[in-house]
Amino acid sequence: MKRAPTHSYPGLNLGRRHASADKASEVVTFGFWVFLMSDLVYFGLMFAIYITMIDAQAGGPGPAELFDLKSIFAQTLILLTSSLTVGLAMLALKYNLPRWRIVFWFCVTLVLGLCFLFLEIRDFMSMAEKGGIPQRSGFLSAFYGLVPLHGLHVTAGCIWLIVLGIQLRVFGLTDLLMSRVVRLALFWHFLDLIWIGIITIVYFGGLTYG
Amino acid sequence: MDKRSEMHRRERRRYVIGYGGSLLLTFAVFGIAYRYGIETPGVYLAISLLGLAQLIVQLVYFLHIDRRRSSREDLDLILFSTMVLLIIILGTVWIMGNLAVRMHTIPM
Structure with missing residues (x-):
């Protein structure tokens, strides 16, 4: 019977080939999960x-006037695809594919992340044009507290992608950078x-x- | 080498299956919303169940969370956080909903 490969933490593991990086990641990745879970509670x-x-609209514009489902659909597809591409970057790392493959999937993920942010900001602007600004009603305050918070996380993820992509080009695949890629992939899937x-x-x- | 590329293929297939499943569920959700309108609670129930299914698909295929022995501690962490989350959300909705009924801001 074939034995399943051992995993030392959830998420994609680096595997036996990168045993030293895998070992170094174990504790840090667990800590990163603790961060993700506290972020989840937030x-x-x-x-x-x-x-x-949801009912506290105070006579202001409501969901039916403000939300544009077509744009939401596009954003969903973009974010989903970027989750796949960040996973492919992770696989390229795990199986020692040429470094440009990792950087390539990073770039694709970054472009998708920026497209997502572009659509989201465009939505916020069109909402504001219809009078949907945060101080209009409790409903809108809650909306702007939540959705842009996610957008802010995506922005942070994009900056992280850029920084890590440059680090990978300059320093190569060191253990430290590999364990950072693992955490970036976790973060992106979490988003x-x-x-x-x-x-x-x-x-x-x-x-x-x- | 062959074994490695075989494993690579298998793991990549996992990602593609997860992506395909999520894609299918996304299309189903928006298809239902488009076809039946979004005003009735019955349709919303279907949409939220599909959303839940998508969460599970992504947890399994993208984040590789399963019941494998070695990742049990982390599974505990996730389950505990989910419990805290449910207490916070359900508790808030319960209390505030009750308050709203008593204050007559929403009908009984």
């Missing part, structure tokens, strides 16, 4: 506020999970109950 609070504020919560609760939930 997002959870914002979701809870949004749900309780995709949050986004699923946002489309389900903020957009569809808002349109149904708002």
